[in-house]
Amino acid sequence: MAADPFDALLDALRCLPGVGARSAQRMALHLLERDRDGGRRLANALAVAMRDIRRCDRCRNFTAAKVCRICADERRSSQILCIVESPADVLAIEAATGYQGRYFVLLGRLSPLDGIGPGDLGLDQLERQLAAGATEEIVIATNTTVEGEATAHYLREMAARHRVRVSRLAQGVPLGGELEHTDQSTLAHAFSSRQPMA
Amino acid sequence: MAADPFDALLDALRCLPGVGARSAQRMALHLLERDRDGGRRLANALAVAMRDIRRCDRCRNFTAAKVCRICADERRSSQILCIVESPADVLAIEAATGYQGRYFVLLGRLSPLDGIGPGDLGLDQLERQLAAGATEEIVIATNTTVEGEATAHYLREMAARHRVRVSRLAQGVPLGGELEHTDQSTLAHAFSSRQPMA
Known part of the structure; x- marks a missing residue:
């Protein structure tokens, strides 16, 4: 944990997935040089989300309410x-x-x-x-x-x-893919589970 | 600006350079599922950095102090x-x-x-x-x-x-690079500025 605010920011940014030392530096400098408002907005959104987002009582998805939007949708x-x-x-x-x-x-x-x-x-x-x-x-x-x-x-x-x-969910070769690049187990499964054509 | 804390977080994460809709989603879910402490720490580090980091009086680099670490280093x-x-x-x-x-x-x-x-x-x-x-x-x-x-x-x-x-700074072909992949203007400059070998 670094005492200097800049180092502390670099450190903290690295908790994001896929963010290493170089990206953290790029992000920190971008916010400081060009988008302090965005940085403040992100600080606030993170604080609110970490504090308020919980699991939906019904479906266990993330939500800030008791019941998530999908479970609350009567339609x-x-x-x-x-x-x-x-x-x-x-x-x-x-x-x-x-x-x-x-x-x-x-x-x-x-x-x-x-x-x-x-x-x-x-x-x-x-x-x-x-x-x-x-x-x-x-x-x-x-x-x-x-x-x-x-x-x-x-x-x-x-x-x-x-x-x-x-x-x-149906399993088989993905759409728009090439057989040549489909992995062996997928291809074997798709072959043995072949469907009659109408 | 989204009212829902999750959507607001996705929105705010996209102010980071190189972060699109998919990475924002991955980051938000990662923090919520696995690293709320990291998320809180990041919120705090961002808020402090955006508020406290200013330009060094002497060299204009970013620092939280009046004078940055390098300028303050008497050595x-x-x-x-x-x-x-x-x-x-x-x-x-x-x-x-x-x-x-x-x-x-x-x-x-x-x-x-x-x-x-x-x-x-x-x-x-x-x-x-x-x-x-x-x-x-x-x-x-x-x-x-x-x-x-x-x-x-x-x-x-x-x-x-x-x-x-x-x-x-000296200009020329980069070290560890291959001439074949060096751009034309760099190569032309390096050729015309060739140095006598000792």
Whole structure:
């Protein structure tokens, strides 16, 4: 921790992901030379966000309110629930799809080796929601990593206990990609899961 | 300006150079999910820096004190003064060289078309320093752009009026570079300014 305000700023900027010594210096000098108002605005926005942003009571996404904007939106269906690992996934799905249901944000994935169990992901809370009976389908949108798949498996079992339909994002070759550059496991999966053409 | 603290944070992060919508999102989520302490520390460091950092009375570099660390260092020579465009240049020269003199930071370069004249760069203040007589040599380290060269020319004339020796950073092919990838004007200059080998 540096005593000099300039060094302290360089130090603090490096807590941002992807910001090393050189970018921190560039950012600090940019704000000091050309955008002190922006710097003050950022200081304020950070302080407010770190203090006020909490997890939505319903879906565990970040929000400054008791319930997030999506959960508070009465026009969205409560019958379908998309389960994602992180708030970034919610933003990505909202930006790319016309999905009109709700979300549940795990903020992580099952990882017994790291001591992350169902309780840490709010899965007890999710189970109470499913038990309440309003949900008809869950869409599992965890990552296709080992932990993401383990989490998906756990979610499928839970849904079965409550007789809730389960779906999972389609897996296969990405659109606009070239087969030549598709990784082997994706290509193998896409080949064995090939779909009949209408 | 967004009312929601999360959107306000995304907005504010984009005032950092090189940070677009996606990086802002990644940064905000990283701080919220994994480093709230870092976020608070950054908010505080920014607020202090934007409020307290001013220009050194002597060299115009950024500092929170009346006089910056370099100017306050009695072991450094006042006889030699290196003139740079920006605080980043001071950091670069300090990191790369063993220079033990002082600096003068223009915080810009002469650019009549943009309405930037000698007064905006503190050149009147510099001229008073030269007139005072302690300076024996100035090292011109402005950028090798058109405006940087014009500024260098102006500085040379000023130094001549006060009978101060002038030098300029050597120009030529960069070390560790390949001739093949050196731009034409640098190569032409390096060729015509070739040095006898001892």
